[in-house]
Amino acid sequence: MTTTVAAPPTAAPVATPKVRRGWTQHGMVFVAPFLLIYVAFLVWPTLLGFQMSLSSVNIAGRNNNFVGFDNYLEAFGDPRMWRSLWNTVVFTVLSTIPLVFLGLVFALLVHNLRFMQWLWRLSFFGPFLLPSAVVSILWLQMIYPPDYGLINGTLGTDVLWLGDPSVAMWSMVLTTVWWTVGFNFLLYLAALQSIPHHLYEAAAIDGASAWDKLRSITLPLLGRTTMLIVVLQLVASLKVFDQIYLMTGGGPQDSTRPIIEYAYDVGFTGYRTGYASAVSYILFALIVIVSLAQLRLFRKREEVAS
Amino acid sequence: MHGPPDITRRHLLGGSLALLGAAATGCAIPVGLGSSQTRVQYWHFLGASDGIIMNQMVQAFAKDTPDIFVEENVLAWGEPYYTKIAMAGSGGRSPDLATFHLARLAGIGAGAILDPIDVKLLEEAGLRAADFSPPIWERAHLDGVLYAIPFDAHPMVQYYNTDICGKAGLLGPDGKLLPTKGVDELVAQLTKAKEVMGGKPPLAFDALGLGTVGPWRVWWSLYPQSGGTLLSEDGTKITIDDAKALEALRLMQRLGQEGLCDWRTDYGASVAKFTNGEAAFLWNGDWETTGLKERKTPFSMTRFPAVFGTGSAQADCHAFVLPHQRNRDPEVERATYRFIAYLVKNSADWAVAGHVPAYLPALEQPEYLALQPQSEYRSVITEVALDPQVWYTGSASRLWIEFGEAFSPVIGGTRTPEEGLAAAKAALARLMAAPNPFPAEERS
Numbered sequence A: 001m002t003t004t005v006a007a008p009p010t011a012a013p014v015a016t017p018k019v020r021r022g023w024t025q026h027g028m029v030f031v032a033p034f035l036l037i038y039v040a041f042l043v044w045p046t047l048l049g050f051q052m053s054l055s056s057v058n059i060a061g062r063n064n065n066f067v068g069f070d071n072y073l074e075a076f077g078d079p080r081m082w083r084s085l086w087n088t089v090v091f092t093v094l095s096t097i098p099l100v101f102l103g104l105v106f107a108l109l110v111h112n113l114r115f116m117q118w119l120w121r122l123s124f125f126g127p128f129l130l131p132s133a134v135v136s137i138l139w140l141q142m143i144y145p146p147d148y149g150l151i152n153g154t155l156g157t158d159v160l161w162l163g164d165p166s167v168a169m170w171s172m173v174l175t176t177v178w179w180t181v182g183f184n185f186l187l188y189l190a191a192l193q194s195i196p197h198h199l200y201e202a203a204a205i206d207g208a209s210a211w212d213k214l215r216s217i218t219l220p221l222l223g224r225t226t227m228l229i230v231v232l233q234l235v236a237s238l239k240v241f242d243q244i245y246l247m248t249g250g251g252p253q254d255s256t257r258p259i260i261e262y263a264y265d266v267g268f269t270g271y272r273t274g275y276a277s278a279v280s281y282i283l284f285a286l287i288v289i290v291s292l293a294q295l296r297l298f299r300k301r302e303e304v305a306s
Numbered sequence B: 001m002h003g004p005p006d007i008t009r010r011h012l013l014g015g016s017l018a019l020l021g022a023a024a025t026g027c028a029i030p031v032g033l034g035s036s037q038t039r040v041q042y043w044h045f046l047g048a049s050d051g052i053i054m055n056q057m058v059q060a061f062a063k064d065t066p067d068i069f070v071e072e073n074v075l076a077w078g079e080p081y082y083t084k085i086a087m088a089g090s091g092g093r094s095p096d097l098a099t100f101h102l103a104r105l106a107g108i109g110a111g112a113i114l115d116p117i118d119v120k121l122l123e124e125a126g127l128r129a130a131d132f133s134p135p136i137w138e139r140a141h142l143d144g145v146l147y148a149i150p151f152d153a154h155p156m157v158q159y160y161n162t163d164i165c166g167k168a169g170l171l172g173p174d175g176k177l178l179p180t181k182g183v184d185e186l187v188a189q190l191t192k193a194k195e196v197m198g199g200k201p202p203l204a205f206d207a208l209g210l211g212t213v214g215p216w217r218v219w220w221s222l223y224p225q226s227g228g229t230l231l232s233e234d235g236t237k238i239t240i241d242d243a244k245a246l247e248a249l250r251l252m253q254r255l256g257q258e259g260l261c262d263w264r265t266d267y268g269a270s271v272a273k274f275t276n277g278e279a280a281f282l283w284n285g286d287w288e289t290t291g292l293k294e295r296k297t298p299f300s301m302t303r304f305p306a307v308f309g310t311g312s313a314q315a316d317c318h319a320f321v322l323p324h325q326r327n328r329d330p331e332v333e334r335a336t337y338r339f340i341a342y343l344v345k346n347s348a349d350w351a352v353a354g355h356v357p358a359y360l361p362a363l364e365q366p367e368y369l370a371l372q373p374q375s376e377y378r379s380v381i382t383e384v385a386l387d388p389q390v391w392y393t394g395s396a397s398r399l400w401i402e403f404g405e406a407f408s409p410v411i412g413g414t415r416t417p418e419e420g421l422a423a424a425k426a427a428l429a430r431l432m433a434a435p436n437p438f439p440a441e442e443r444s
Helices: A028-053 A070-076 A079-112 A117-129 A132-143 A150-155 A168-193 A197-205 A210-221 A223-238 A242-247 A259-269 A273-305 B014-025 B049-064 B079-091 B102-107 B119-124 B134-139 B162-167 B182-196 B214-226 B242-257 B267-275 B286-294 B330-345 B347-351 B360-364 B374-383 B398-412 B417-433
Strands: B038-044 B068-074 B097-101 B152-161 B281-285 B299-303 B313-316 B318-323
Touching: A028 A273, A070 A273, A079 A117, A079 A168, A079 A223, A079 A259, A079 A273, A117 A168, A132 A150, A132 A168, A132 A242, A168 A223, A168 A242, A197 A210, A210 A223, A223 A273, A242 A259, A259 A273, A259 B079, B038 B049, B038 B330, B049 B068, B049 B286, B049 B330, B049 B347, B068 B330, B079 B318, B097 B102, B097 B330, B102 B134, B102 B318, B119 B330, B152 B162, B152 B214, B152 B286, B152 B347, B152 B374, B162 B182, B182 B242, B214 B242, B214 B281, B214 B313, B214 B398, B242 B398, B242 B417, B267 B281, B267 B286, B281 B286, B286 B299, B286 B374, B299 B374, B313 B374, B318 B330, B330 B347, B347 B360, B398 B417
Parallel strands: B038 B068, B038 B097
Antiparallel strands: B097 B318, B152 B281, B152 B299, B152 B313
């Protein structure tokens, strides 16, 4: 690490203040409290968790024997681990696409509406304010029940929204999109409002159509926001747990169980903390891979753009 | 149309349920704790209609014993409950007393998460081994150490609507349901009920839904009737008899596919349907009695039908345990035993909730024998099908949920009985292969 400091832009040659090396120079004193918390609550538990994943420790902290990579070997040979990991990936893909796309569409709609904007904003953003338990009860008890639920009742259909393994994941995606699209919508709306108006005026003078404006001005200028939303959305979707745990418990027939719930299941209801740690580290690895891939992808795009 | 389903024992939306329970009983906060009182913290999962009875018993104890204050905490039944017990017990700062299912004993890490029962203190409080049903008392031990005090056995029973069954001509001259034997008689009975109900499915049970264990309960009632077993005595081998297991599954599929049972009802809906007279029969545990009486459903109960031989029925037992505490206050401990002894000795009151007492003297008390319909099915106690004693069994255990998941689509008709059995066997093999998180040598 370099420790050179830029010379103060002073006119008169005053005596350079004695540079105290080490702690104070980097503001370490100020950063230290944060660093301490960071180490105590993030770095140390991360290491501890990895150590646990190499042991057979149970929820009572007993049976703490070093087993090497046995837990990982077991996890790699565990069809339910793979199934839940696959479910997580499927959910991430199925939810991210509509969440980004619909967020944009709704934002464009609301941005161009000239009356009662507050109502549309509230309508799209409102669900996001609800806690996951409320959302889950709402959909579980009022919208999805096969015999008296809102959807089957309205459409006259007979679908087991949460009871049919081929439908349940789509139902979870639908609920999630309804619940969380408001956040992306808001980010897009803010970005839309920051596009300078004169660009559109100039384009209008040049005879650009609404479609031209959208394609050549709006969408390119929303590029950075889109990147941000995709990054946030991928991480959020990979970490899905609440609504699935509360609404299907991972069923039917394991068709919706995400990997976080699998870690919870084996750790907290199966009492195998060591094995659950190993499963968690597999998810950790997945998130690191996805993040690195995104970083590379976006760096390339940035280079192309500049 | 029926309203939203009743509060059930098994909704995992635990926070709200626990709050509801606490609000309903009004005793989550130690409002009545006087300075001279000893406080006993008591956790239980009795949130169905048996929770009302438990609350009455706690209040009766308070009246009887003013020097002890019992702080009752009602938590959501099922996996979350056992997770909480495990977490509290592993931390060593757990409640003084908790209810428990005996079948979970082998899996919870007795010794690490539960403390052994002090037999001396128990005797001091007035309870002896000889007071309990021997096989149940035996099940409260692990490696010869007592870890639980049995309270009751709660088998699967058959609730029936006396109005509908009367109209269908299914009642005897004494007004009780005519017993059936074998598949044909059962199907004939259900068909008659179906006719008077205008073709609606006459039978309801927890067939579908979030973490459903209903299909397991029904199957584990039917299959052992023909002598079927799950595991070898030592729990190391699968001993499922395919032919017998499939016979039971085929019946379950037939009931669903011929419109004799509603395969789309979850726990709450099945109880709601029976409560509202939209089902003539309900197959469930015995704990819904109080609620049905309160809502004035015209009903009675009998043993689970004998279909494949004996009349055995799936069952588990409620028990009391002492979750592990690092420093147990001897005074609180003594008060805890007094409270347990009070509950157990007043088992006849508890039987009002539907359960069959494990305390033998209670079974002979005239109060108990006079209980209707509770004493109608007490003979099942010698034929209960209990879980194998391995670490992954018991109420809301992995085994129950896995088997429920495997068999639910069989009733719904999207899986053949053969596929359902294969799925269940695969799940069982997986559970057997996974290492026991609480190996016996860790118990000390």
